[in-house]
Amino acid sequence: MIFGPTPLDEAEGAILAHSVRLKERVLKKGTVLDAEAIAALRAAGLGEVIAARLGQGDVPEDEAAGRLADALLSPLIARSRAATGRVNLVAETTGLLTVDAALVDRLNALDESITLATLPNFSMVQPKEMLATLKIIPFAVPGAALGVAEVLLRQHPVLTLHPFRPLKVGLVLTELPGVKESVMEGAVEVTGARIEALMGRLLPVERVRHETAATADALRRLLRQGAEMLLIAGASATVDRRDVGPAAIVKAGGRIEHFGMPVDPGNLICLGSVGPAGSEVPAMVLPGCARSPKLNGFDWVLQRLFAGLPVRARDIMGMGVGGLLKEIETRPLPRAKAPQAPPPAQAPRRPRQVAGLVLAAGRSRRMAPLNKLLVADAQGVAMVTRVVDNVIASGVRPVLVVTGHERERVEEALAGRPILFVHAEDYAEGLSASLKAGLAALPPEPEGVLVALGDMPLVDSAVMARLLAAFDPEEGRAIVQPTFRGKQGNPVLWGREFLPEMMAITGDVGARQLVGKHADRLIEVEVADDGVLRDFDTVDSLKAAPGFGKAGPSRKG
Template sequence: MSLQRASRRGTWVKMTRRDGLRKAVAPDHLRFSEASTGRVNVYSTVDGLFVASRSVVDRLNRVDPGITLACLNDHVPVRNGDMVATFKIIPLAVSGEKLDRACEVLRATSAFEVKPFAGRSVSLIATQLPSLKPAVTDKTARVLSRRLIVSGSQLVREARVAHRAEPVAEALRDASRQPDVAPKMIILFGASAVIDAEDVIPEAIRQAGGEVVQVGMPVDPGNLLVLGRIGNIPVIGAPGCARSPKENGFDWVLDRILVGEEPSALEISGMGVGGLLMEIQARPSLREPEPRLAPADNVLTVVLAAGKARRMGKRGPHKLLAEFDGVPLVRRSVMTAIGSRSSSVVVVTGHRKNDIEAALSGLNAMTVHNPDYASGIASSLSTGFSVEQARDADGILVMLADMPGVSSGDLDRLIAAFRRSNGQSIIRAVSRGKRGNPVIMPKSLFDEVMRLEGDVGARHIIETSGVPVVDIDIGDSAHLDVDTPEAVIAAGGILKG
């Protein structure tokens, strides 16, 4: 049995020039390094998707412990120049017989390859509901455009339609008929999450003459994805988490389509192992006898009282100074927060700062001014989440100052639910299943809230972060706010200020 020295360049020249190895590793899109110390690295020469066969790689590595191949995970996106695999002969010498057997394994079946991205002309269809602000859809389009850049794809058109199957189907038919330079793809973002295979988006695909391949996937975040096709045009119903640039199941399906694959229901159903993508907030230490989570005792309440109250009229009274039971609404709301089990209370002021602060005189609450209040609610959220007390908080309860029906008991129920989740969940007030306010955001999302811009609240973070959401029904109080003079009077208030 002949022996070949691994450190000799000739050994690796022989390996890399064998037809079997060349065939196995699809060299059209790969570059081999020069052999050195028994190692040859393999690099991608294109932007694309690295695809590996675990069974082939395992067979190679079982020929002899001294002959090894390590590579990236299957279906990982790579850029031009990224290292994707490395061959290594560990000892100083290996037998020629073993080397031949290793080459036979690679000659029989492809071990790995890089499939290059191919640009597509992408149509975006976004459905609309009154609860979804246009700014959210605007941001969705920007995030999608950035996602497509690396593949050379372009967002060529956008349509916004009502959240009903018929108008969505018509938009799908229209996008399918449009002339495009590159192969088409259609991406749908629903204003409401897909519940089942009969929901708006899958039904619209069928009405447009297409077929639904899969509803749902075992990747989290990304569970609520819909995959279909109209003729040879792939259609993705994106889950809400795809509004965020963070990796999610949408990326796994999108990347496969962009390299020419056609993901099947069987393939998607096999994505569960490795499909948990969300960050785990509490990891057990090997030195601890058992995993422990913090008790989440520190919940800061941030009361938002900075808005201009435009719907009260240009020179009308300020809604937060309207009196309920003889008490200004803003003072009443802050007293409600103080009376709860919150660790501390911070009030964000803006419009008519001096009047608001005067109404809060003597209360055990800190006020912080948002000079940029006119830009929208995002700046007020950022101001509240930036205070020193937020550094030690396990969660922040966001309360709107114009909700007279919310009680200290309501807040305590939200806080209790947050503590039961060990500070790992979003807690949201609802009424009969309809989302409302207040909301508790866990510490893991503070940075995302502080990055919000414009007149955009935290709703899209709640829907796309992948963090569990626990809904607590507090009755009609979850929806009762007073944005107009008529609403103030109807709620039992007296206009003042």
């Protein structure tokens, strides 16, 4: 192709490179100059234009784009007409798009005049959605390059659209005592919506005890009903391929293909199958995050299976690149410090309401005659006042303070603050009595409660705010606990689902014993200092506390 200033005497048949505005008309970029257009240019006093002239063997942009688009076509994919060297490829049905990335790279490396841009591999698409755009950059393509490109594209499909199949899906919900009915109903609703979006149908749900035998029996019943896919939503997250859900798949006559995946959220998925070779039915134990409608690794596997694509261990292990699907509070180096691109427009997420509960009823027996909660720091602020101020600053609402020993003095130290007082009449029975008094006074609205100890003044509001940011019961993060160098500390944020068990605790202990029992619902937030580990029960420990070196009387904060 010859490009550049072109005398009008040589311009007939050339392609105008830039629009030219004349008195009576506008000759647009890409216009093929004919005798009439050249006459108009002469009349305007022009002697030359910037134009492109095809050389021997060159193919005009629209013809080249059309030929390559024809070579890209495959079933259920349509194309637009060529215009300005561009053709768009669009879906004709709902399905999953697969892309031969290596072939796209080879095409784009063939000649700078030819470019192809596609959606990511394994994109879920809707009818009429654009899948790819083919663009010829200059006004023509060398014929030899075009010929090679056509041969390349006809060797193997670059774009393949796999329509979703109307599968019948069986869902088993396993149950443990204390799990709220709303949690179970939510899991069914969210799973059903996922299945319907993929053209499937959910069979009547099986609800059984969280036991291997009961779950296996439920899987067999669903198979007899014609289930073409089996899902298990466990009351407790799977932590090993021998756990209840995977063991039930094996007991039902199946096998486990892979446990875990390099996608977050979605790490704890377990993939297997049930049935004889050649007619296996896919079977999955869902990760806890599958209770949320937000995108997670389960969606990626589910979409492929509905599209009729096999999913093997190697496929799951290859999902790591791009597998970080959301910001995770517990990552050592959050991206909050990195430059942020404007987020896509979406409905703002409703902030989760979390209450704050400060336990300040203890008798300070190990620090007698002092009440440790009323010992002042270097600024003259009582320890309990410092704790409550930090809790308030974290953003939790409402804030409840449980009193007991020296109730009047504690309330005086906290006067004027936006808090509610709850008096534990039986505070002398131990920490559990204070905890239960506070929990019983919680209003019904909060989804969780941050339980703070009145003798831990070194936990600042920023640490508590990080706990709030990590709290997401729908995605399995229903207990949030800070750690320092791997050691678990306080305060702990509890989802409302644990309140019945917390109310059943007795003796001089708190709720931390429940953390191990519900490890599958726990997320740990590593923090930068040891304040989350340090409470102050003795005069000696208080002497080592920053700002509390000398025990003395307090003033109101």
